Amino acid sequence: MPNRSEPKVITPALLRNWALPVPTGGKETRGTVLVVGGSRVTPGAVLLAGVAALRAGAGVLQLAAAESTAAALSIQVPEALVVGLPETRDGAVAGGRAERLDELVAEADVVTVGPGLHDIDETRAVLHRVLDTAGPRTALVLDAYALGALSHEPDLLTRTDRTAVLTPNLTEARHLLGRDPGDDLDAEATELAERYRAVVSLYGHVASPDGRRWREESGDAGLGTSGSGDVRAGLLAGLLSRGADPEQAACWAAFAHAVSGQRLVPRYGRIGFLARELLDEIPQVLATV
Template identity: 85%
Template structure:
C-alpha cells in the first residue's frame, strides 16, 4: 500500500495542471445533477447540496426529497425541478420504487444520494433503487446515511466499476471500515477506495481505487459545521456534471471547499461562518485557482 510520502499535496499548481473541463453550449452540456435526500426534518441538506452543484457549474439541477418538503424546496431553490418522495410516518424518505424517481435517475448525469436522509433500512432500499436505475456511466456521490447503507452491502459498488465518490466523515469511515480509523487518514482513504472500488474523499484525504492519493492541507476548523458536508457533496456533483473524472472532481472539491472557508474567515472568524455562506464563495474560488 502506498505510504504517506506517496500522497500528493493538492496545490493550485497541481490543479492548474489538472484543469477542469469547460463545457461550451447550453445547460445540457454542463450536465444534470439529481440530489436524492432530505427527510421531513432535514430538507436543508438537499438545498445546500443542490445549490453547491449549481455553483460548481452543473447545468440542470433536480431535487428529490420527502414529499412534505417538496413545495418549500421548490420555492427556496427556484432553479431546480423538485420531486416529492414517499415518506414513512416518522418522516424518513421511503425506498419504494416509483416511476418518476426511476426516470430521473436514469436520465441524470450525476446522482448524489444521502444528504438529509434518515433511517438506515429505508436508505438502503433507496440506494438499491438508485443503483438499479442508474446507467453504468452515471456518476455517483454517496454521502451521510447512504454510506451507512453501503457499509452493510459493499457489493453494491465493489467490483461494479461505477464512477463513484464516497465522502465519509470519521463516524461514517468507521462504519465503512468496520473499525475505528487510525491516525493516518491517507492510508485509511486508500483502504476504503480499494475496498469499495470508488474514489474516497475523507476530510481532505482523497484516494482512488488504483492506489493514487492526494491530501488537501489548508482546511480549517470552521468547516466542521452543520451542513458543510452537504455543500462538499454538492460541489463534487457539480464538478462531475461538467465533465471532471471522479479523482479530479474530488481533489478540486476538497480544495474549493477548504479555500471557500478560508475566504470567510476575515468576516466571520475561524469558526463563525455557516455552511450556506460557503456557497457564494465557490465560483470565485474555482475561477481563481
C-alpha cells in the same frame, strides 16, 4: 494490491496543471445533477448539496426529497426541478415506494445520494433503486446515510464497473471500515478506496482505487459545521457533471471547499461561519485557481 503513490499536496499549481473541463453550449453540456435525500426534518441538506452543484457548474439541477418538503424546496431553489417522494410515518423517504425516482435517475448524469436521509433501511432501498436504474455512465456521489447503507452491503459497488465517489466523515468512515479510523487518514482513505473500488474523499484526503493519493492541507476548524459535508458532496457532484473525472473532481472539491472557508474567516473568524455561506464563495475560488 495496487501500487500506492505518496500523497500529493493539492495546491493551486497542481490544479492549474489539471484544469477542469469548460463545456461550451447550453446547460445540457454541463450535465444534470440529481440530489436524492432529505426528510421531513432535514430538507436543508438537499438544498445545500443542490445549490453547491450549481455553483460548481452543473447545468441542470433536480432535487428528490420527502414530499412534505417539496413545495418549500421548490421556492427556496427556484432553479431546480423538485420532486416529492413518498415518506414514512416519521418523515423519511420511503425508498421502496419511490417509483417516481426511477425516471429521474435514468436521465441524470450524476446522482448524489444521502444528504438528509435518516432511516437506514429506507436508505438501503433508495440506494438499490438508484443502482438498478442508473445508466452505465452515470456517476454516483454517496454521502451520509448512503454510506451507512453501503457499509451493510460492501459489495454493492464492486459488483459493477461504475464511477463512484464516497465522501465520509469520521463516523461514516468507522462504519465503512468496521472499526475506528486511525490517525493516518491517508491510509484510511486508501483502504476504503481499495475495499469499495471507489474514489474516496475523507476530510481532504483523497484516494483512488488504483493507489493514487492526494491531500488538501488548508482546511480549517470552521469547516466542521452542520451542513458543510452536504456542500462538499454537492460541489463534487457539480464538478463531475461538467466533465471532471472522479479523482479530479474530488481534489478540486476538497480545495474549493477548504478555500471557500478561508475566504469567510476575515468576516466571521475561524469558527462561526455557516455552511450556506460557503456556497457563494465556490465560483470565485474555482475561477481564481
